Amino acid sequence: MMDVPTTEPLEIREHIVEFVSDSGEGAQTAGQLFASVCARSGAGVWTVEIIPAEIEPPVRSRAGASGIRIRFGSEEVTNMGDEADLVVAFNEQVLYSRIDQGALREGTVVVIDDVWATHRDESVKAAYNAAMEDFAERGYDVRPMPLDKETAKLTENTRRGKNVWVVGMLAAWYSMDLAPFEDEVARIFNRKRKGQAVIDANHKMLRAGHAWGQKNLPVRLRVPVEAAPKPKVVMNGNTAVAMGCMAAGIEVCSMYPITPATSASHYLAAAFDQAGGFVHQAEDEIAAVAFAIGASYAGKTAVTITSGPGMALKTELIGLAVMGEIPLVIVDVQRGGPSTGLPTKVEQGDLLHAVYGHPGDAPKVVLAPSTIEECFHYMVTARKLAETFRTPVIVLTDANLATGQAPFDYPELSEDWLSPPIDQSPWSGSTRPYEWDDKTGISPRPIPGQEGGQFVLTGLAHNEKSHIAYESALNQHAMEMRSRKMAALRASLKPPPVVGGDDGDLLIVGWGSTRGAIEEAVHTMRAEGVKVSSAHLRFLAPMEPGLTEIFARFGKVMTVEINYSDGDAIDIDQEGRRRSQLAIMLRSATLVDVESWSRVPGQPLPPSMIIGAIRDALSEDA
Amino acid sequence: MYGVKTDWFEPSPGCHYDLEDYESLEARWCPGCGDHAVLTAIQRICRDEQLPPHETVVVSGIGCSSRFPHYMKTYGFHGLHGRALPLAEGVRSRRPDLNIFVATGDGDCCSIGAGHWIHAIRYNMKMVVMLFDNNVYGLTKNQTSPTSSHGQRTNTHPRGAWLQPIDPIQTTLGITNASFVAQTIDWHPAHLTATLRAAHKHDGLSFVRILQRCPHYTDDIFDFARNDASKILLMTHPDGVEVPAAVAKGFPNATSHDPSNIDEARRLACGEDGLPIGLFYRNPDAQRYDLFSIEGLATPRAEKIAAVRRVLDGYRV
DSSP states (O other), X not given: OTTSOOSSOEEOSEEEEEEEEETTSOHHHHHHHHHHHXXXXXXXXXXXXXXXXXXXXXXXXXXXXXXEEEEEESSOOOSOOSSOSEEEESSHHHHHHHHHTTOOOTTOEEEEEGGGGGOSXXXXXXXXXXXXXXXXXXXXXXXXXXXXXXXXXXXXXXXXXHHHHHHHHHHHHTTXXXXXXXXXXXXXXXXXXXXXXXXXXXXXXHHHHHHHHHHHOSOOXXXXXXXXXXXXXXXXXXXXXXXHHHHTTOOEEEEOOOTTTHHHHHHHHHHGGGGTOEEEEOSSXXXXXXXXXXHHHTTOOEEEEEOHHHHHHHHHHHXXXXXXXXXXXXXXXXXXXXXXXBTTSOOOOOHHHHHHOSSSOOOOEEEOOOSHHHHHHHHHHHHHHHHXXXXXXXXXXXXXXXXXXXXXXXXXXXXXXXXXXXXOSOOOTTOOTTOOOTTTOOXXXXXXXXXXXXXXXXXXXXXXXXXXXXXXXXXXXXXXXXXXXXHXXXXXXXXXXXXXXXXXXXXXXXXXXXXXXXXXXXXXXXXXXXXXXXXXXXXXXXTXXXXXXXXXXXXXXXXXXXXXXXXXXXXXXXXXXXXXXHHHHHHHHHOOOOEEEEOOOSSOOOHHHHHHHHHHHHHHHO | OOSOOOTTSOXXXXXXXXGGGGBOSOOOSOTTOTHXXXXXXXXXXXXXHTOOGGGEEEEEOSSSGGGGGGGBSSEEEEOOTTOHHHHHHHHHHTOTTOEEEEEEEHHIIIXXXXXXXXXXHHHOOSEEEEEEEXXXXXXXXSEEOTXXXXXXXXXXXXXXXXXXXXXXXXXXXXXXXXXXXXXXXXXXXXXXXXXXXXXXXXXXXXEEEEEOXXXXXXXXXXXXXXXXXXXXXXXXXXXXXXXXXXXXXXXXXXXXXXXXXXHHHHHHHTTTTSEEXXXXXXXXXXXXXXXXXXXXXXXXXXXXXXXXXXXXXXXXO
């Protein structure tokens, strides 16, 4: 398509573009610039950061690749998609890191800086030339371009500036107006507190890239978009969690640094004080949750934000919050495990730990946002549930949501969300601190300062007065009351919506960040006539109702998850097979023979992988 | 109880709390346990200072002494082993109005919660921290604690504790931002009460190590000082712990120690001049984290929502 010269741009519905460079060459900034302009224009956008493990990795190395993927289109984009359509690589080595990740396909357009072809270092030249032959053999549509040479006309340090030149060139390629890019450049550098000189220099670079593109690109593309009817915000899931905390009226965030959760606390630390909030960086994960529990016990709204290893350390104190019925919001930004595992990579491996991972019976609410927008709104929900049901609420996000960026409708805020947790008027002296309602298990909560409400909270078994009590019948009753809260919450939930058809051959069940990719796969397969649908769970504890009835309408039910299960590679009988985490829970709850299809690639599941899983599941039946 | 104390009146100068307003369930510590004396001292201080029971919180970890909150008719938080301090810090973080006492033992504070201990001293949030140090794990039946003396026979070291003990006072005096470090003894109610009272009046974290005996496992560890008061070094000073002259007379070995002198405090803590009791060190100017953590406490709702909008606007497209 690129080789047919035409004056009219070719219309396409969506494209996946990647920028990849050495760390410090600004591929991420360029990508964010490009993505922001796309989002402002009303396009659907999903971006994924490509992050090197080290802060200053060596130049021209696979391990040092830094960049961003932008999937943008005429309609809403809900996931990172499959292989890239176009990759801009500042050198051939960083491109290899994307090839290793399976990010390219035959036909992917590769824009590569041609400066290495004439490099004075023979070994660099040789490596480049060898790579170019290899890329051609792999079937990529390779386009060497003079990124460095053109940039050098405007600056001495081409490592700074090449990135913006590329954005200008791409603006020409995708037939986009330059003005919004100029505005965005000014915004970005203003935010970084750079002077007008820096902005002017970058505007020149942008225009030069654009002019070069208009003159030299043989074909141009266009993604038609309609302006968004409502104002939108663009952010990643961790920022959305942080904003959600503020909007939810949470006033204490107690945390300990851990990848990939920490950036949520960074955003809070930068802005929380404006909303009267406070971020406590504790001495360890245990102290972080203890501090939050103390604040909540004292009548303040508190959150702790962590990842899997932190969850493991917080386990005992979360159990105390269950036993003492202390409202608390816990965000677990899941990463690959077990142990230190894959710190920067996505996994959905903490589900069973969140739901069941405590000594004794410790019922608590577990929620999983499936979009970046939900990362914001679920914080408000979580706070409300924590206080209504006097319980910890765990919010499971993951590294995919944490670092992915997408636009969503500007949230309509409510002052009610900021209300103090409880009425602090004097306590009726006759009311006991755990006066459990028989039907719901809910009891009113006194807080220090309320006259007449004095009680001693304890993690020991206790009666309604919170007095230590080990009697058999009482222990049974107290356990029932804490469990009943989950039943009461469940009674107020709706069954999950089914996407696709109400019945069919296969139902895919998912949870968390995989929703976009699963639904895209379902839509693609349905367009081919395959009778597949999907349901996505938002509540994992208590489980959403109506599942058995929904499952009965499908020939086969299968979960799709990013966690480990024994696949066909392991020779094991069905009884001994280790299944994926949601599948274990669904089988136990519904007695339906729920299959599991799960993988741990350390990256989000692309729709094509899920399509493959759907085909396999249905061909087994045939 | 006398005077006006009802739900429908604002607190008035006529409102008065008696000892019974701080007394809850009957304490179930062993007869002869030093915890009883500390409980009585704290109830007295609460009464003397007229601390409203509903504005007073006792936080504890796990161990014999951590049952303390159950015996106070205030608010209480009987937490987890080692975690009393971070729990209390959370309570304090946004509640400058509460009186906070922390009960922790030598296992709780100096072993499983040792990391929190160091940082609590550094945070210096206003609260009274009482270290009930009886040199042994009592509740779990006689295991070596980090303060057990070398050679002490326990169920985990039946042939005698192998390691040298940690000295909690020397350790605390070595932590950045320490602001009140004192030591007292469970067998001398007047000194115990005077020390805890000074601790309560201090604006910051007051760390008080209470030397006590476990009647079951370490009943004789302080016999040398109980039988011979000259083995005790009484530290006195107008800025320190004040005891009546009649009380001071009982301690033949006394010294005037200026609690602003950290070097002398550290020297005295080594115990070469006798078992020191009183105030080692006080720095009323030490930075207080709870003055930082309360910032923005009174932010009105309209301002909060405006702030959220402002931040969201930064991400608007």
